Amino acid sequence: MYEIRIHSRGGQGGVTAARLIALAAFRDGKHATATPFYGAERRGAPIVAFARIDENPIRIYSQVMNPDLVVVLDRTLVPVVKVLKGLKPHGTVLVNSGHAVTLDHQRVHHVDLTGIALAEDLVIAGEPVLDTPVLGAIARLGVISLASATSAIAEMFTDPRNVTAAERAYRELVL
Amino acid sequence: MKVIATGNYAVAEAVKQASPAVIAAYPITPQTEIVERIAQFVTHGDFPCDYIPVESEHSAMAACIGAAATGARTFTATSSQGLLYMHELLHWAAGARLPVVMANVNRAVGPPWNVWADHTDALSQRDTGWLQVYAATAQEAYDATLMAFRIAEDWRVLLPVMVNLDGFLLSHTMQDLETVDPGSFIPPLHLPHAIDTGHPAAYAPLTGPKDYYRFRWDMERSMRDARGVIAETEEDFAGRFGRRYGMTSEYRCEDAEVLVIAMGTLAKEAEVAVDRLRVEGTRAGVLRIRWFRPFPKLDLAGREVVVIDRDYSFGFGGVLAHSLCSTARIELYSVIAGLGGQEVTHGDIASFVRERKDGEEHWFGVKDDV
DSSP states (O other), X not given: OEEEEEEEETTSOXXXXXXXXXXXXXXXXXXXXXXXXXXXXXXXXXXXXXXXXXXXXOOOOSOOSSOSEEEESOGGGXXXXXXXXXXXXXXXXXXXXXXXXXXXXXEEEEEOHHHHHHHTTOEETTEEOOTTHHHHHXXXXXXXXXXXHHHHHHHHOOOTHHHHHHHHHHHHOBO | OEEEEEHHHHHHHHHHHHOOSEEEEOOOTTTHHHHHHHHHHHHTXXXXXXXEEOSSHHHHHHHHHHHHHTTOOEEEEEOHHHHHHTHHHHHHHHHTTOOXXXXXXXXXXXXXXXXXXXXXXXXXXXXXXXXXXXXSSHHHHHHHHHHHHHHHHSTXXXXXXXXXXETTTTTSOEEEEEOOOOGGGSOOOOOTTOXXXXXXXXXXXXXXXXXXXXXXXXXXXXXXXXXXXXHHHHHHHHHHHSOOOOSEEEESOTTOSEEEEEOTHHHHHHHHHHHHHHHHTOOEEEEEEOEEESOOOOOOTTOXXXXXXXXXXXXXXXXXXXXXXXXXXXXXXXXXXXXXXXXXXXXXXXXXXXXXXTTOEEETTOOTTO
């Protein structure tokens, strides 16, 4: 089973990103679940969301404790939340950042999702949309296929710029 | 059609297919998505329906009762405090023999305020005369909702049905769902005692001590008959759509020396714990209670039992544990876990089994020195 934990702030789309990952994995022919962990339910509050992907039906409802992939949509969470907690020994970390990032002496993958969203004019209520571009970056990591990622995005959102942003994040991810 | 959906959306899809004539709706976390989704369906004209946005849960149930009394198929959804606010009318719907179907997204009761999963809301309504079923997957929430209409409306039952799903854990988790075309699976509702203005009659008049008990006995007889109707309905469902259910769901129980008994998502997670325990050499199994009312007849002779209650009856014990004790006459290890969404992993469940002590009660997370 491949397990993903997404850190974001309320309003940034972490919960939607988890749902998009599950939908894309489902389009890839896998079993998948997406679970939000609702805490404060406030804009700006730290939010955690989980996704699981497996060849078999998934029976686990508890939180992801040992993720294979940690996604951080907001770098300002790093000093606040232990984003690397429980990460598997050869686990992957993806951070929304325009420059190289080191977390706990570990080099992580980065892509400027905020920059992509602003360049594509994907802004809702003053917040850049991060949940659709991040799907492209996750596809580049091989977790889901790009075709399924874009089809999942198109299924949930009518604005084609969401797909464009995801394709851009796929290309621009720094491995 | 194979899709991916949350438990809430799964229930809404099933309601669309059952096509109730009247839906009363009042929002409450974590149920709100059910009535929101149905409102979208009704707005888009997906099925004809009088959708009544009421001002409280008490009124939601009152509207369902009024509509159901005319012979209309009815549905509503609620959670926690909303369910408790309906309490008086839950008794009324059952006593008036009205086949209302309701989804209850299980959520803790306040104070302290808490919106997460807990079964105390529904279990505290166990004596109202409603049938209660607990789902463990979005698929099961969908299938149980479809079946609930047919079971409630069967003339051998004519009692309301509550479909329960765990708040957030199931209501908000996206997972695989296969929707079906129910076709003739749910026949049109013909309520034998529907209000008919051509033949006026008095409903629920004052009934004296000489006769009241007869109505109660009739309810109990129907509740007992409901076991057969549930079996028949689930059998027909399996024949048509290929998914088989039962009063209980068993996982690796055949040769099990110790059974984990629970309801809802905890019992699904327990399957993973059982797989691990089997590797360690403990022959464990999961017996998931699906129907809590009517309560299943169980034969637990010769088994050790670990019961997990996501609920509590103060001054007494876990509601499920004591229900099992009184029906199966067994010694068991009672674990109180998952209250108000308390995190319980398959690893924790495996520990409950390893550390079981017959006849004792254990509150998960509570230290001895507290």
